[in-house]
Amino acid sequence: MDFRGRWVMVTGASSGLGLEMARQLGRDHGANVVAVARRLERLEALKEELEPAGVQVVPVTADLTRQEEVDSAFERALDASGGLYGAVLNAGVTHFGDWRELDWDGFQRMLATNVTSVVRLSSLVLPHLIERRENGGVMLVSSMAGLAPVPYQAAYSGTKAFLVHYGCSLWHELRGEQVSLTTFAPGGIQTEMTSGDRFDALRGWLMPVDRCARSGLDGYRKRKYLHVPGVVYKVLSALNGVAPEPFASSRVAAQYRASLEALRRAKAESGS
Numbered sequence: 001m002d003f004r005g006r007w008v009m010v011t012g013a014s015s016g017l018g019l020e021m022a023r024q025l026g027r028d029h030g031a032n033v034v035a036v037a038r039r040l041e042r043l044e045a046l047k048e049e050l051e052p053a054g055v056q057v058v059p060v061t062a063d064l065t066r067q068e069e070v071d072s073a074f075e076r077a078l079d080a081s082g083g084l085y086g087a088v089l090n091a092g093v094t095h096f097g098d099w100r101e102l103d104w105d106g107f108q109r110m111l112a113t114n115v116t117s118v119v120r121l122s123s124l125v126l127p128h129l130i131e132r133r134e135n136g137g138v139m140l141v142s143s144m145a146g147l148a149p150v151p152y153q154a155a156y157s158g159t160k161a162f163l164v165h166y167g168c169s170l171w172h173e174l175r176g177e178q179v180s181l182t183t184f185a186p187g188g189i190q191t192e193m194t195s196g197d198r199f200d201a202l203r204g205w206l207m208p209v210d211r212c213a214r215s216g217l218d219g220y221r222k223r224k225y226l227h228v229p230g231v232v233y234k235v236l237s238a239l240n241g242v243a244p245e246p247f248a249s250s251r252v253a254a255q256y257r258a259s260l261e262a263l264r265r266a267k268a269e270s271g272s
């Protein structure tokens with residue numbers, strides 16, 4: 001793909017991976033960005049940061065758990081840009097901890113953000129890109145948690161597996177059309193999502209967000225089918241295919257359980 005002077009919509013552009021991909025799309029790839037999220041002040045800060053470099057940024061606030069706001073975000077993106085060349089559907093939320101802690105409302109919000117909004121937006125964006133005949137593309141941000149079951153992020157892992165199957169299936173359906181669809185599956189990243197103390201014992205595994213974003217955009221630009229960033233995660237995902245079924249997940253379960261247990265003990269000792 002060639003992003004220069006073209007418009008790309010990035011959801012979840014207020015923080016973490018989405019913010020960094022939006023920044024790099026503008027700064028390093030010459031794209032103009034429609035930046036979607038709920039926190040307007042952060043989107044305005046991105047606009048202020050990129051505009052001196054000649055990059056146009058249109059902040060669009062939307063709560064992606066609400067279908068009418070998803071639809072209106074797409075409409076506002078079209079109005080402001082005059083037409084999109086791409087979309088990075090990145091917004092997502094997780095729950096890290098015992099499965100019983102995720103209440104029904106929390107699960108509904110996760111499903112709406114991670115799954116429903118992505119299906120809705122891709123259903124709107126893909127026909128638009130095909131009609132424009134510019135050979136644009138969409139990238140769905142899934143996770144390594146979508147490639148193997150991840151205990152202690154059980155619901156999240158399910159939503160991300162949906163994206164892998166959905167995205168990779170569409171890749172086949174879209175062959176021969178003037179559009180591409182890439183599914184990006186990173187492992188742990190240093191972002192707001194992993195900033196809580198439950199991740200304290202796991203920080204060594206987290207990839208710097210700028211490196212992860214660069215790799216993701218490289219996969220997007222090359223129109224990859226399924227892109228996993230970093231050597232360690234590439235090896236882990238390859239091992240997944242050859243190891244006995246529960247092997248990778250039981251390693252993750254042991255590590256996550258130990259991390260949650262260490263935090264519980266530390267809190268019990270300090271009385272907090």
Ligand SMILES: NC(=O)c1ccc[n+]([C@@H]2O[C@H](COP(=O)([O-])OP(=O)(O)OC[C@H]3O[C@@H](n4cnc5c(N)ncnc54)[C@H](OP(=O)(O)O)[C@@H]3O)[C@@H](O)[C@H]2O)c1
Nearest residue numbers: 012014015016017037038039064092143188189191192193
């Ligand atoms: N961090 C990791 O270890 C990791 C690993 C693999 C994959 N991923 C995936 O990478 C993507 C980005 O995650 P991140 O780590 O960058 O997390 P993050 O720093 O928490 O950012 C999440 C982004 O999603 C947006 N968002 C969340 N709920 C939303 C809603 N209801 N409506 C609109 N926007 C919403 C947030 O914006 P507002 O709050 O401003 O609305 C924010 O910009 C997610 O899909 C995640 O699953 C993350």
